Amino acid sequence: MxxxxxxxxxxxxxxxxxxxxxxxxxxxxxxxxxxxxxxxxxxxxxxxxxxxxxxxxxxxxxxxxxxxxxxxxxxxxxxxxxxxxxxxxxxxxxxxxxxxxxxxxxxxxxxxxxxxxxxxxxxxxxxxxxxxxxxxxxxxxxxxxxxxxxxxxxxxxxxxxxxxxxxxxxxxxxxxxxxxxxxxxxDEQKQSVPVVSIFQLKFNLRDLFEFSAMPIALVGGFFSIIYASLLSFVSVYAEELHIGGVASYFFVVYAVVLLMSRPFTGRWFDRYGAHAIVYPSILMFAAGMFVLSQTETALVFLVAAGMIGLGWGTLFPSFQTIAIQEAPPKKKALATATFLSIYDLGIGAGSFIIGWAVTGMSFSTLYLSCSAYVAAGLAVYFLLQGRREQKNRQTI
The missing domain is CATH 1.20.1250.20 (MFS general substrate transporter like domains)
Structure with a gap:
């Protein structure tokens, strides 16, 4: 075939x-x-x-x-x-x-x-x-x-x-x-729509958000809070460890691992379903955060980057795929908007929360706490999305 x-x-x-x-x-x-x-x-x-x-x-x-x-x-x-x-x-x-x-x-x-x-x-x-x-x-x-x-x-x-x-x-x-x-x-058919209709928007919640995408969007927002800690503070953490010279390579390693893993993870998602990808990726993300919290050398720092790249780098597209798959054909654009809006809220909230938290603890303790938080995401995913997918599979 x-x-x-x-x-x-x-x-x-x-x-x-x-x-x-x-x-x-x-x-x-x-x-x-x-x-x-x-x-x-x-x-x-x-x-x-x-x-x-x-x-x-x-x-x-x-x-x-x-x-x-x-x-x-x-x-x-x-x-x-x-x-x-x-x-x-x-x-x-x-x-x-x-x-x-x-x-x-x-x-x-x-x-x-x-x-x-x-x-x-x-x-x-x-x-x-x-x-x-x-x-x-x-x-x-x-x-x-x-x-x-x-x-x-x-x-x-x-x-x-x-x-x-x-x-x-x-x-x-x-x-x-x-x-x-x-x-x-x-392939969209062009239609004549008055310019004034741009401002004739519906403010009903069902017209602003696609509720079929909401569960997985909330899961994505849950994890994006931790991703914000990496965007905002991983370079500061590297300076604290006196390995600031390799800080710029953190996301390079992250991207390289993504490039190497993408041909396999995407196909496995299509072949075996979301569960086969999401649960191991959450564990890998949590393990990467744990290794990051314990690092003392540049090598371990970059190993953590690779693990996080494989974990979170696989989770994000998987979550967005689920959001799109769950939505009716005419609502896929709204599902995308719903997912990305909540994801961005998580990034914004995470930047504030992590910035506040780091004033009272070391970066090592912060990332260790983040590791536990990510591991708890196994339950969050199961409760919000995993059970729904199991029911859907059983009815097929």
């Missing part, structure tokens, strides 16, 4: 568009706090608001983006959002106060939230049903690679070429995202 094709032009294009969107996101994630402190005269707390404003606007717009996709189509929403994303990228040259920069970040987040919702809905349609786990794994890997390339490129450009070059390259990356989006083909 021949496999349905996965690596089509449209799959590559939507993955590339997603990749450039997230490269731009991570590019600025690590540089904007430094820019706020050094060039805008902000405090550490104010610098943190630059990320908060971006994520808040992305979270707010995603449920509405799901409605716009149903009304206007995926391609229309994608290109419109990427134009907003590119326009906001060009605005970074002008603010000379923190307040003006917060406004730019808010607009930028709107474009990002809409665009990532649209690409998620598009890829769910493009991937063959028989290869959904494998395809989603490769698609999400574009985000993981961006997480490595974006921060490295951003800090290198800022330190070597300055702020003007940093904003110019960020705009160029946004242009690449638009270019990749333009070549994606969709």
């Amino acid at each position: 021949n496999k349905e094709p996965l690596w089509t032009k449209d799959f590559i294009s939507v993955s590339a568009s997603n990749f450039f969107l997230f490269v731009a996101f991570y590019f600025l994630l690590v540089t904007m706090p430094v820019y706020a402190l050094q060039s805008l005269g902000g405090s550490s707390a104010q610098a943190g608001l630059l990320t908060t404003f971006f994520l808040i606007s992305a979270i707010i717009v995603r449920p509405f983006a799901g409605q716009w996709i149903e009304k206007f189509g995926k391609k229309t929403v994608l290109i419109s959002s990427q134009v907003i994303f590119l326009g906001a990228s060009l605005l970074y040259f002008f603010p000379d106060t923190l307040g003006m920069m917060l406004a730019v970040r808010f607009i930028h987040g709107i474009g990002f939230g809409m665009a990532t919702t649209a690409t998620g809905a598009m890829v769910a349609e493009i991937i063959p049903g028989s290869r959904r786990g494998e395809g989603m794994g490769y698609y999400v890997m574009s985000t993981n690679l961006a997480m490595v390339i974006g921060p490295f490129l951003g800090l290198t450009v800022m330190q070597s070429l300055g702020n003007t070059a940093m904003f110019a390259i960020n705009a160029a990356i946004a242009c690449l995202a638009v270019t990749a989006g333009l070549v994606i083909h969709t």
Whole structure:
């Protein structure tokens, strides 16, 4: 039996568009706090608001983006959002106060939230049903690679070429995202919809969130709290261990392990189901956090990175695949928006909670606690999602 094709032009294009969107996101994630402190005269707390404003606007717009996709189509929403994303990228040259920069970040987040919702809905349609786990794994890997390339490129450009070059390259990356989006083909029938209907949105909860995706979205949000601890503090932990020189390689190793494991984990998801992937991945994630908490050398630090990459790097695309599979065909865009909104809430909450917790304990104790938290996720997954899947299998 021949496999349905996965690596089509449209799959590559939507993955590339997603990749450039997230490269731009991570590019600025690590540089904007430094820019706020050094060039805008902000405090550490104010610098943190630059990320908060971006994520808040992305979270707010995603449920509405799901409605716009149903009304206007995926391609229309994608290109419109990427134009907003590119326009906001060009605005970074002008603010000379923190307040003006917060406004730019808010607009930028709107474009990002809409665009990532649209690409998620598009890829769910493009991937063959028989290869959904494998395809989603490769698609999400574009985000993981961006997480490595974006921060490295951003800090290198800022330190070597300055702020003007940093904003110019960020705009160029946004242009690449638009270019990749333009070549994606969709089979949607174009229909004439009045522009005023953009603002005629439904505010019923069932129109803002896809409730079939809510259980797995809550599971994803539960784990993303711990992922936030890695994004925010793993480099600080490395400095505390006097191995700061290898901190930048943490996510490189993370990505390499993902690249090596992705051909197998995605296929196993399609062949054996979610349980066969999710439970071992949670255990691997917990074990990786435990090893991280006990590390004293650069080698063990990087071994932990690989274990976490295999664990969380496999869980995230698996959860997103489940969210899409659970939703009715016309609600897959809204399911994607629901999953990503709750995931982002977990990242935002995690950054605050972990930042507060680390003031009262060492990083070693923090990551040891995180390991126990992740292990408890076995029960969270079983209660919220695992039992439902078992019942579904029994009725088949």
